[in-house]
Amino acid sequence: DVKVTQSSRYLVKRTGEKVFLECVQDMDHENMFWYRQDPGLGLRLIYFSYDVKMKEKGDIPEGYSVSREKKERFSLILESASTNQTSMYLCASSPNHEEKLFFGSGTQLSVL
Amino acid sequence: AQKVTQAQTEISVVEKEDVTLDCVYETRDTTYYLFWYKQPPSGELVFLIRRNSFDEQNEISGRYSWNFQKSTSSFNFTITASQVVDSAVYFCALSGSTDSWGKLQFGAGTQVVVTP
Numbered sequence: 019d020v021k022v023t024q025s026s027r028y029l030v031k032r033t034g035e036k037v038f039l040e041c042v043q044d045m046d047h048e049n050m051f052w053y054r055q056d057p058g059l060g061l062r063l064i065y066f067s068y069d070v071k072m073k074e075k076g077d078i079p080e081g082y083s084v085s086r087e088k089k090e091r092f093s094l095i096l097e098s099a100s101t102n103q104t105s106m107y108l109c110a111s112s113p114n115h116e117e118k119l120f121f122g123s124g125t126q127l128s129v130l
Numbered sequence: 131a132q133k134v135t136q137a138q139t140e141i142s143v144v145e146k147e148d149v150t151l152d153c154v155y156e157t158r159d160t161t162y163y164l165f166w167y168k169q170p171p172s173g174e175l176v177f178l179i180r181r182n183s184f185d186e187q188n189e190i191s192g193r194y195s196w197n198f199q200k201s202t203s204s205f206n207f208t209i210t211a212s213q214v215v216d217s218a219v220y221f222c223a224l225s226g227s228t229d230s231w232g233k234l235q236f237g238a239g240t241q242v243v244v245t246p
Binding site: 051053058059060061062063066076077106108110117118119120121122123124 | 134136139165167172173174175177180221223233234235236237238239
């Protein structure tokens, strides 16, 4: 069974901390994505990657960076967490842009 | 830029009623892909259907059906004879092929509440 695994289901951090959200997929997919989900706003794309070491900005990249050193792993980094980054973060992967996304179960991040 | 609009924020029905979810999209691409995803209370998004812009054939799959109309840029989704397990948030999404390549754009979602 295909799997996208996010390292934490719940995370609580303090303002100013550096935060790493990890995502691993076992399907050998080329594309990986980070979205954040907020009530009334749906899912908004933060960054995506279509190959190792490649990254593209999504719609709301400010305050975030990403790393993709290996094909199966895509990390989202909050350099200095702020309260407005409290959200549900969803990682996804797909074989290409025509195909469906496979989602992880999400990380609920609270920044205090 | 591409955009997906789901005007209905919440729909409440009684079990066995039909539910239609509206989705209107905007894109400059001539080739694009439309999707519906379901997010149950557990949180993990589940893929329901994909359509490409050249395939306007509507489909019925069990209790689900889809109505894709390019002329009105709409991709509506209907649940027939709803059940409590259909309670979830449903997202419509669009993936373009040129300047929006790779960016799956989601709507805000529609919360469906089915009561016994």
